[in-house]
Amino acid sequence: MSYAEAYNIEDLRQLAQRRLPRVAWDYLERGAEDDVTMTANRAAFERIHFRPRTLVDVSGRTLRHQLFGKTYAAPFGIAPTGAAGLYWFDADIALARAAHAAGVPFVLSTASFVAMERVAREAGGGPWFQLYMSKDREAAERLVRRAFDAGFEALVVTTDVPVGANREYNLRNGFVIPFRINARNVVDGLLHPRWLTQVFLRTLLTSGVPRFQNVDSNVGGRIVAKDLSAFRARRDALDWSDIAWLRTIWPRKLLVKGILAEGDARLAMEHGADGVVVSNHGGRQLDGALAAIDALPAIVAAVGGRMPVLFDSGVRRGSDIVKALVLGADLVFVGRATLYGAAAGGEAGVARALELLRTETERVLALIGCTTVAALNRDCLQLPDCI
Ligand SMILES: Cc1cc2nc3c(=O)[nH]c(=O)nc-3n(C[C@H](O)[C@H](O)[C@H](O)COP(=O)(O)O)c2cc1C
Numbered sequence: 001m002s003y004a005e006a007y008n009i010e011d012l013r014q015l016a017q018r019r020l021p022r023v024a025w026d027y028l029e030r031g032a033e034d035d036v037t038m039t040a041n042r043a044a045f046e047r048i049h050f051r052p053r054t055l056v057d058v059s060g061r062t063l064r065h066q067l068f069g070k071t072y073a074a075p076f077g078i079a080p081t082g083a084a085g086l087y088w089f090d091a092d093i094a095l096a097r098a099a100h101a102a103g104v105p106f107v108l109s110t111a112s113f114v115a116m117e118r119v120a121r122e123a124g125g126g127p128w129f130q131l132y133m134s135k136d137r138e139a140a141e142r143l144v145r146r147a148f149d150a151g152f153e154a155l156v157v158t159t160d161v162p163v164g165a166n167r168e169y170n171l172r173n174g175f176v177i178p179f180r181i182n183a184r185n186v187v188d189g190l191l192h193p194r195w196l197t198q199v200f201l202r203t204l205l206t207s208g209v210p211r212f213q214n215v216d217s218n219v220g221g222r223i224v225a226k227d228l229s230a231f232r233a234r235r236d237a238l239d240w241s242d243i244a245w246l247r248t249i250w251p252r253k254l255l256v257k258g259i260l261a262e263g264d265a266r267l268a269m270e271h272g273a274d275g276v277v278v279s280n281h282g283g284r285q286l287d288g289a290l291a292a293i294d295a296l297p298a299i300v301a302a303v304g305g306r307m308p309v310l311f312d313s314g315v316r317r318g319s320d321i322v323k324a325l326v327l328g329a330d331l332v333f334v335g336r337a338t339l340y341g342a343a344a345g346g347e348a349g350v351a352r353a354l355e356l357l358r359t360e361t362e363r364v365l366a367l368i369g370c371t372t373v374a375a376l377n378r379d380c381l382q383l384p385d386c387i
Helices: 009-019 022-029 036-047 091-102 116-123 137-150 168-173 183-190 193-206 225-232 240-249 262-270 292-303 318-326 336-368
Strands: 065-067 070-072 076-078 128-131 154-158 253-259 275-278 309-311 331-334
Touching: 009 022, 009 336, 022 168, 022 183, 022 336, 036 292, 036 318, 076 091, 076 336, 091 116, 091 336, 116 137, 128 137, 128 253, 137 240, 154 240, 183 193, 240 253, 240 262, 253 262, 262 275, 262 292, 275 292, 292 309, 292 318, 318 331, 318 336, 331 336
Parallel strands: 076 331, 128 154, 154 253, 253 275, 275 309, 309 331
Antiparallel strands: 065 070
16 A cells, blocks of 8 residues: 555554654654553544534535634644654655645744755745744744744744653664664664665765754754753753743744643733644653643633634544534644654655545534534534543
8 A cells, every 4th residue: 555545544654654663663653651641632532522413505615724814725734743854854844845735834843854944945835933942042042033034934832841751662762862773773774675775874874863953053064962952951941931032032923832721821821922732742741641632622711712722632533623623723733644644655645644634624524514614613512521
C-alpha cells in the first residue's frame, strides 16, 4: 500500500511505522512515561457521541472558516512538531507546503531541522511560528525578531515544557543529543534502507543530524550540545511576565499553547495573548494530565468568547475535529496525523492526510445535519457526565 491508497489516518500510521526505524517511530508515536494521557486523549473522544438531525438540506455545506480575520479552507491545521526531519528529508517544508496548498494554517516548531527563513520562503505564504523560549530574553528576542522578519503571521508560545518530559524509550533507543549510535540503531537502520538513505544519510550529508537551525547561536553552523542547552536555558524560570514581555515585542497574533486550566486561559488573556491552544502536547509531557478534550468546555466557558480558543491532542478523524468544534474550539490542530503522512510520502503524504481529514469532516457535518462550522452547537452532541 502507498499513501495514495490510504483510506484513513490509521492506514498512514501503519505505513509510517513500516518505513521508520524504532528510534524515529517511538519518538513520533509515543507519549510520556506510561502513555496514560496519550491513551486518555483517544478514549475521551470515543466517549462523546453525536445526536444527528435528519432531513436537513445540507447540499450547500462548506468547511470554510474564519479565524483572526482570515478565511481558511477548513477549520483545522498542522500543529508544531520538532525534529520532523527524522521522518522525511526536509519534512518541515513538506508540511508547510501541503498546508498552504490545502488552505489551512501550519505552525513551524522552534526545533525544526530547517531554518525558519527557508520554510517561510518555500511554504507559499503565512506560516505561524512556535516558540520554545528560554529565560534569556536576549536569545528569545533574537528568535522572535527572526520570525517577524521572515513574515510569520502568528507566534505560538509553548508553555507545557518547563522541564523535559520523561520519555524513557528515547534513552533506551539512544535518542539523545548528541545522537548515540549503538548496535541496535545500526541494525535497525540497515533494516530500513529507504529511510537510511533517503532521510538519514541525505540529512547527514547536507546538514548533519540533528541540526536545529532556529537555535539562535547556531545560524548556519553545526549543532553541538551546548546550542540546545542555550535554548533550554532556565526555561523552568518562565512565568506570566514573560508572556507580557513577548507581547511588547511581537505585534502580530500571540497565542499561548499548552493550556489545560481555566485560570491559565484567563491569565493568558490578562497578559495580552490573542488566543490559547488547549493541549496536553499529545500526551507527551505530563503523563497523568487530563485528556485535552475534557478540559476544553470549561476553558471555552471561562474565556467567554473574548478570544479564540484553539485545540489539539488526540485528533485522528474528521469526527474528532467536529466534536472539538462543537465544544467550542475555534480551530483544531493535528500533530501525529500529518506526521504519519509525511513519513509515508513527504508532501504528497501530508496532502493525503489533510484531504482525508477534510472529506471526513465534511461528511460528518452532513451526517449530523449541519451546513457550516458556525452552525455547530451543543445539541449536536451527547456528552458523558464528566464533561
Ligand atoms: C513528534 C512530535 C514532536 C512535537 N514537537 C513539538 C514542538 O516542537 N513544539 C510544540 O509546541 N509541540 C510539539 N509537539 C506537540 C504537538 O504540537 C501537538 O500538541 C500534539 O502532537 C497534538 O497531539 P496529536 O499528535 O495527538 O495530534 C510534538 C508532537 C509530536 C508528535
